Amino acid sequence: MNAPAYNFAYLDEQTKRMIRRAILKAIAIPGYQVPFASREMPMPYGWGTGGVQVTAAILGPTDVLKVIDQGSDDTTNAISIRKFFAKTAGVATTTATDDATVIQTRHRIPETALNESQVLVYQVPIPEPLRFLEPRETETRRMHALAEYGLMHVKLYEDIARFGHIATAYAYPVKVNARYVMDPSPTPKFDNPKMDNCPAPQLFGAGREKRIYAIPPYTKVVSLDFEDHPFEPYRFNAPCALCGAEDSYLDEIVTDDKGSRMFVCSDTDYCEGRQAAGHHGSLSAAPYKEKAHG
Amino acid sequence: MVDQAALENDQPLLVATSLSKSFGRIAACRDVSFSLYPGEVLAIVGESGSGKSTLLQLLSGQLAASGGHVSYRMRDGVARDLATLGEAERRFLFRTDWGFVHQDPAQGLRMAVSAGANVGERLMAVGWNHYGRIRDTASDWLTRVEIDVARIDDAPRTYSGGMRQRLQIARNLVTEPRLVFMDEPTGGLDVSVQARLLDLLRSLVAELHLAVIIVTHDLAVARLLSHRVMVMKGGRVIETGLTDQVLDDPREPYTQLLVSSILPP
Numbered sequence A: 001m002n003a004p005a006y007n008f009a010y011l012d013e014q015t016k017r018m019i020r021r022a023i024l025k026a027i028a029i030p031g032y033q034v035p036f037a038s039r040e041m042p043m044p045y046g047w048g049t050g051g052v053q054v055t056a057a058i059l060g061p062t063d064v065l066k067v068i069d070q071g072s073d074d075t076t077n078a079i080s081i082r083k084f085f086a087k088t089a090g091v092a093t094t095t096a097t098d099d100a101t102v103i104q105t106r107h108r109i110p111e112t113a114l115n116e117s118q119v120l121v122y123q124v125p126i127p128e129p130l131r132f133l134e135p136r137e138t139e140t141r142r143m144h145a146l147a148e149y150g151l152m153h154v155k156l157y158e159d160i161a162r163f164g165h166i167a168t169a170y171a172y173p174v175k176v177n178a179r180y181v182m183d184p185s186p187t188p189k190f191d192n193p194k195m196d197n198c199p200a201p202q203l204f205g206a207g208r209e210k211r212i213y214a215i216p217p218y219t220k221v222v223s224l225d226f227e228d229h230p231f232e233p234y235r236f237n238a239p240c241a242l243c244g245a246e247d248s249y250l251d252e253i254v255t256d257d258k259g260s261r262m263f264v265c266s267d268t269d270y271c272e273g274r275q276a277a278g279h280h281g282s283l284s285a286a287p288y289k290e291k292a293h294g
Numbered sequence B: 001m002v003d004q005a006a007l008e009n010d011q012p013l014l015v016a017t018s019l020s021k022s023f024g025r026i027a028a029c030r031d032v033s034f035s036l037y038p039g040e041v042l043a044i045v046g047e048s049g050s051g052k053s054t055l056l057q058l059l060s061g062q063l064a065a066s067g068g069h070v071s072y073r074m075r076d077g078v079a080r081d082l083a084t085l086g087e088a089e090r091r092f093l094f095r096t097d098w099g100f101v102h103q104d105p106a107q108g109l110r111m112a113v114s115a116g117a118n119v120g121e122r123l124m125a126v127g128w129n130h131y132g133r134i135r136d137t138a139s140d141w142l143t144r145v146e147i148d149v150a151r152i153d154d155a156p157r158t159y160s161g162g163m164r165q166r167l168q169i170a171r172n173l174v175t176e177p178r179l180v181f182m183d184e185p186t187g188g189l190d191v192s193v194q195a196r197l198l199d200l201l202r203s204l205v206a207e208l209h210l211a212v213i214i215v216t217h218d219l220a221v222a223r224l225l226s227h228r229v230m231v232m233k234g235g236r237v238i239e240t241g242l243t244d245q246v247l248d249d250p251r252e253p254y255t256q257l258l259v260s261s262i263l264p265p
């Protein structure tokens, strides 16, 4: 084959410029959803075409890309996106959070703290936090414009009325820079505190909905709550069975058909890093390694 | 010493001046002027198509007038022309100092959200941030509108028509508005359900010293609730006065027909 028929990182320069303008506007108005002319990408919408377009627009030849899906670098989705950019942009890829300069994610924020030289790109399916209670787009836009966010608390009220506590576990609404209410969908609320005052810029791309929004570095991000039902980042009350971590977000894994379960870090890079550094959980690392790489 | 409350009651809450509205060639509302005082209930009656709903929309700033203006005395005592309010101010007014009770409760309620949240929404919109207090206040209001507090977590789509209407009233009154607009609030309800709703409205209006502008086909509703009546025909107010006077001793032939129920409702 001759020269590839596509531009660096697949999108043409004009499209990338258009997306960058949307990103710049999003950074200038933290939490505000900026419309953009979302392009067809050579993958289905459910695969995070919004995030892919943002990544394509910001990627440079020296970047090192990490892609995570449910905290793991090894799902089909994560592997495909990583391969896509390795091929179309020729960039280096990694699974190590520390080595990455651009991290595209679907559900999780890495456990390892991010730094100023990194960018976190989120793939977002539903950008509008008010959608659930107010389906009319004209009305939700007006609510954002006028900062009328009572409806957001109606949703939290309903949670408490029904379940006795705020049961929303994913896509938990936040207020950015004391102005716009934003949906960090579909990250677990455990990760919400990591968005606050984060040194790395956070960019959100929704492909089907054609929206880009952002949290600039070191921006205040507050999870909505009630005085008498304060926000609580949820995690299973257990150490990771593999690395013993007590501060990481855990996945529950069913280990046999008798209902035995174990809890392991959802962030596989973090877990493996801890194991390599000599940390142990209640189960030895060996069977897991076999499973993960078998 | 001057009694501040008495002084406030001396001044009109809302003043309409030469209000007009045309839809193309149809003059839905023509040259309507009146003043409404705190605690006063004004009924707007007239046949179908006479411009009652249009007038209500003009008065509540939901529709821009083709001519004339409406001024409203805000909580700070300053009278403002509605047309000069910014959208944020107008919407704020709408969910604090005003209420709007629709004939169709689905227009005034969130049908899929619990009754408690329906009542609590306005409180949350003005910054209440304590679940327990919001819920207690919602419970109080459900009781006041005679809804069993045990139904607080049920959505209004599980409520009867009369209950929905009472819930809509609670949802509006929770921020203690001074003025409530109502468009046929008893329309479509059974007679016995209507009677109960009217009783409730009457006692709430008196208790809360509410000003109300109520649009109705039903002269019995006007008689029971209102102090004053405006009779509309073809977009114009053709007769106005104290309710008993207008209904017992109408001057205009059209009003006489209305009162004698010769005109269809």
Ligand SMILES: Nc1ncnc2c1ncn2[C@@H]1O[C@H](COP(=O)(O)OP(=O)(O)OP(=O)(O)O)[C@@H](O)[C@H]1O
Pocket (backbone or CB within 6 Å): B023, B026, B027, B028, B046, B047, B048, B049, B050, B051, B052, B053, B054, B055, B217
């Ligand atoms: N949005 C609109 N566009 C065009 N014409 C309208 C509109 N709204 C009202 N009209 C017309 O204005 C006139 C007054 O209508 P309005 O709804 O105010 O009457 P009404 O007294 O409330 O009647 P009803 O008792 O049937 O509710 C009617 O001729 C109606 O067709």
Ligand SMILES: [Mg+2]
Pocket (backbone or CB within 6 Å): B052, B053, B054
């Ligand atoms: Mg009408």
Ligand SMILES: [Zn+2]
Pocket (backbone or CB within 6 Å): A240, A241, A242, A243, A244, A245, A248, A264, A265, A270, A271, A272, A274
């Ligand atoms: Zn672990």
